[in-house]
Amino acid sequence: MRGAGRRRSQRVLSVVEPIVCVIIALAIWEMLVRTGVIYRGSLATPTDIARALWSDIHDRFLWTSVWMTMKAWGIGMGIVVAISIPLGAALGLSRFVARSSFLTLEFFRAIPSIAALPVLILVYGIGLKLTVVLIILGGVWPLMIQTMYGVQDVDPVARDTARVYGVGTLRRFRLVVAPTAAPYVATGLRLSGVIGMILAIAATLLIGGQGLGAAIAEAQQTGRIPTMFDRIFIAGLLGVLVTLVLGSIETRFLRWHTSNREVTTT
């Protein structure tokens, strides 16, 4: 009973502690700006930002921007998954494929996708297509590499077991290879998802068009600093949302994995 009580109070504390910390940080921030230590024109106070956020969320413009960013991210990630998982699996399964494409892949991976922006603008113009292409160029790598490692990580004993018992190739892939790779794929998906979201926002921030990035730039150019900050805050929330959604999918599908096991008796 006592242990359960302590556990509960620990859980409450683990929620309360960070909240208190945030409140203190916000209070210090508010004071520094109000007392003029920091120039109010470049850094708004938290209360200003909260007020701006309140009016911003009643503005259609914000939601259209958020929607365009989410849309670009969704389409981009869909294509990333469709490219990275089969390609990563092929790289992991075939030593020939891995060896022959290694150099090409490493070269393209080394190019920051933002660096390709001038070329992409020429090819795709400014708009949703450009953002999607940018997300794909940056997002394919973590998922592809993780999938490759995952597929390669099949335990030799598990593989031999399946082979000796005459389990066919397709079934072996479904019951042995795919579950082995799944945790790696989940990690890759989270990495790619966050990179994709960063690029989705960066694209319109740098080159305009419609999106959350463009909305941030617009607030900055029109001198509405608190609005700019509230939109940056929303960009942060989108990143957190991506991590949370992908993380919850991961724990649901990988219940058997060491990191998710609830009961372990040895």
Next chain:
Amino acid sequence: MADLSTIAAAPVSSPRASSGAAVLDVRNVGVTYGRGDDAVEAIADVSFTVEPGEFLCVVGPSGCGKTTLLKAIAGLLTPGQGEVFVQDKRVTRPLPGLALVFQEYTRSLMPWLSVKKNVTFPLAARGLSKAEQESSASAALHEVGLQGFENKYPWQLSGGMQQRVAIARAVAYQPSLLLMDEPFASVDAQTRADLEDLMLRVQEDTGVTVLFVTHDIDEAVYLSRRVVVLSGRPTRVRAELEVPLPYPRDQLRTRALPTFVELRTQILAMIQAERRGGVQLTAEPELRAEDAVDA
């Protein structure tokens, strides 16, 4: 005991059906790793046979290529010399009808599959219907005393129980030959004794032909009808011994029998001689036998 009659009566798998011909025939198998100057001769020349319904143990000094030999038999490795025949078929790749229980149960069981799924997952390859797979799996789980654990995951079970799942999987598969690679080497002594008795019972109930590889001489003598003793590297067959111990075997009584003590001492002497380089091979056994009886 549940429906084990179905297991024993399966036409292909029943060792009694093909009585006469050896289930396994290992002929002059040699395995060399590497090439040229770096070549290591793991197995020089090993030959032996396993008869239907037999429980044969292979013992040898550590590092004598026992696992390599098993891999060659299972078709996971092609030997450089010699041939392996399972039911008169030459092994060049894993042949249907073979089951293998590894030492590393945590790695040979799939953590993402339930206990029942772990047992049934190779059964589709045996051409069994869903219903037959289910009944075969539950009979096998019953045989190893794991009824009621079907929907648990392997990692929710103790080490001994996990290895029993692996045994159940092998039994449900109704193999013509069951290969076991040091299956009880990583469980505690008490569990080990339990699993040894379980294997004796399973073998009696199902009549499955077992080739059991171990480095534990006592275990080899206790379990088998015949023991093949391997030499150190490069490996040859050092001796083949009949084990005339009565059935049913018992952890206390069997192990106290003079025949048991003599046999284990004789084998131990051989293996110790092998480890020292195997010079005075013939004089050693008698000497060692006396030492052990005194103690």
